[in-house]
Amino acid sequence: MDKTKWGIKRKCPKCGAFFYDMGKAKFKCPKCDVEYTEKSYQEAKTKQLAKMAKKATPKLDDADLDADTLLKLAGNIPLGDDDASEPADLLEESEELENADPDFNDLMDNFEDDKNA
Numbered sequence: 001m002d003k004t005k006w007g008i009k010r011k012c013p014k015c016g017a018f019f020y021d022m023g024k025a026k027f028k029c030p031k032c033d034v035e036y037t038e039k040s041y042q043e044a045k046t047k048q049l050a051k052m053a054k055k056a057t058p059k060l061d062d063a064d065l066d067a068d069t070l071l072k073l074a075g076n077i078p079l080g081d082d083d084a085s086e087p088a089d090l091l092e093e094s095e096e097l098e099n100a101d102p103d104f105n106d107l108m109d110n111f112e113d114d115k116n117a
Contacts, residue, residue, distance in 0.1 A: 010036075013044035 006020035010027070017031035028035040036044070
Protein backbone atom coordinates (compact mmCIF):
# COMPACT_ATOMS: atom_id res chain seq x y z
CA MET A 1 0.00 0.00 0.00
CA ASP A 2 1.30 3.45 -0.95
CA LYS A 3 1.77 5.90 1.98
CA THR A 4 -0.34 8.52 0.20
CA LYS A 5 -3.32 6.20 0.67
CA TRP A 6 -2.71 6.16 4.41
CA GLY A 7 -3.88 9.75 4.68
CA ILE A 8 -2.34 12.40 6.87
CA LYS A 9 0.18 11.49 9.55
CA ARG A 10 -1.12 12.74 12.90
CA LYS A 11 0.21 13.00 16.42
CA CYS A 12 -2.31 12.36 19.17
CA PRO A 13 -2.61 15.45 21.40
CA LYS A 14 -3.48 13.27 24.39
CA CYS A 15 -0.82 10.55 24.36
CA GLY A 16 1.66 11.70 21.69
CA ALA A 17 1.42 8.56 19.52
CA PHE A 18 1.87 8.96 15.77
CA PHE A 19 -0.68 7.45 13.41
CA TYR A 20 -2.24 7.93 9.97
CA ASP A 21 -5.88 8.98 9.65
CA MET A 22 -6.37 6.65 6.64
CA GLY A 23 -8.14 9.48 4.80
CA LYS A 24 -11.24 9.23 7.00
CA ALA A 25 -13.33 12.13 8.34
CA LYS A 26 -13.41 10.49 11.78
CA PHE A 27 -10.22 8.87 13.01
CA LYS A 28 -8.97 7.63 16.34
CA CYS A 29 -5.67 7.15 18.02
CA PRO A 30 -4.72 3.46 18.01
CA LYS A 31 -2.90 3.80 21.33
CA CYS A 32 -5.40 5.64 23.58
CA ASP A 33 -8.59 5.15 21.47
CA VAL A 34 -9.58 8.84 21.51
CA GLU A 35 -11.74 9.60 18.48
CA TYR A 36 -11.24 12.83 16.53
CA THR A 37 -12.76 14.79 13.69
CA GLU A 38 -10.68 17.39 11.86
CA LYS A 39 -12.23 20.16 13.97
CA SER A 40 -11.81 18.39 17.32
CA TYR A 41 -8.25 17.41 16.40
CA GLN A 42 -7.31 21.03 15.63
CA GLU A 43 -8.93 22.25 18.88
CA ALA A 44 -7.03 19.63 20.90
CA LYS A 45 -3.75 20.59 19.21
CA THR A 46 -4.38 24.28 19.94
CA LYS A 47 -5.03 23.55 23.63
CA GLN A 48 -1.92 21.39 23.79
CA LEU A 49 0.24 24.12 22.22
CA ALA A 50 -1.16 26.73 24.62
CA LYS A 51 -0.26 24.54 27.60
CA MET A 52 3.24 23.97 26.23
CA ALA A 53 3.75 27.71 25.67
CA LYS A 54 2.61 28.48 29.21
CA LYS A 55 5.05 25.95 30.65
CA ALA A 56 7.90 27.25 28.47
CA THR A 57 7.48 30.86 29.61
CA PRO A 58 10.00 31.48 32.38
CA LYS A 59 8.73 33.07 35.56
CA LEU A 60 10.93 35.90 36.73
CA ASP A 61 11.60 36.38 40.42
CA ASP A 62 12.64 39.91 41.37
CA ALA A 63 15.04 38.53 43.97
CA ASP A 64 17.01 36.71 41.24
CA LEU A 65 17.51 39.81 39.10
CA ASP A 66 20.08 42.56 39.52
CA ALA A 67 19.12 46.23 39.47
CA ASP A 68 20.15 46.84 35.83
CA THR A 69 18.01 43.95 34.60
CA LEU A 70 15.03 45.16 36.61
CA LEU A 71 15.38 48.64 35.12
CA LYS A 72 15.55 47.21 31.60
CA LEU A 73 12.46 45.08 32.19
CA ALA A 74 10.63 48.05 33.66
CA GLY A 75 11.27 49.99 30.49
CA ASN A 76 13.48 52.72 31.93
CA ILE A 77 16.43 51.60 29.80
CA PRO A 78 15.93 50.32 26.25
CA LEU A 79 16.89 46.65 25.92
CA GLY A 80 20.26 46.20 24.31
CA ASP A 81 21.54 49.58 25.55
CA ASP A 82 25.00 48.88 26.93
CA ASP A 83 25.54 52.47 28.09
CA ALA A 84 26.86 52.39 31.64
CA SER A 85 25.28 55.71 32.60
CA GLU A 86 22.11 55.72 34.64
CA PRO A 87 18.84 57.03 33.22
CA ALA A 88 18.54 60.79 33.56
CA ASP A 89 15.10 60.62 35.12
CA LEU A 90 16.48 58.66 38.08
CA LEU A 91 19.21 61.16 38.87
CA GLU A 92 18.62 64.31 40.86
CA GLU A 93 21.01 67.21 41.16
CA SER A 94 22.19 68.16 44.63
CA GLU A 95 20.82 71.71 44.16
CA GLU A 96 17.33 70.26 43.64
CA LEU A 97 17.69 68.30 46.85
CA GLU A 98 18.86 71.36 48.73
CA ASN A 99 15.77 73.29 47.66
CA ALA A 100 13.42 70.42 48.36
CA ASP A 101 14.61 69.56 51.87
CA PRO A 102 15.88 72.20 54.32
CA ASP A 103 17.54 69.49 56.43
CA PHE A 104 19.66 68.46 53.45
CA ASN A 105 22.35 71.03 54.28
CA ASP A 106 22.55 69.78 57.87
CA LEU A 107 22.82 66.21 56.60
CA MET A 108 25.57 67.15 54.16
CA ASP A 109 27.44 69.09 56.87
CA ASN A 110 27.30 66.06 59.17
CA PHE A 111 28.45 63.83 56.34
CA GLU A 112 31.42 66.11 55.62
CA ASP A 113 32.29 66.25 59.35
CA ASP A 114 32.20 62.45 59.60
CA LYS A 115 34.26 62.12 56.46
CA ASN A 116 36.96 64.50 57.70
CA ALA A 117 37.14 62.95 61.17
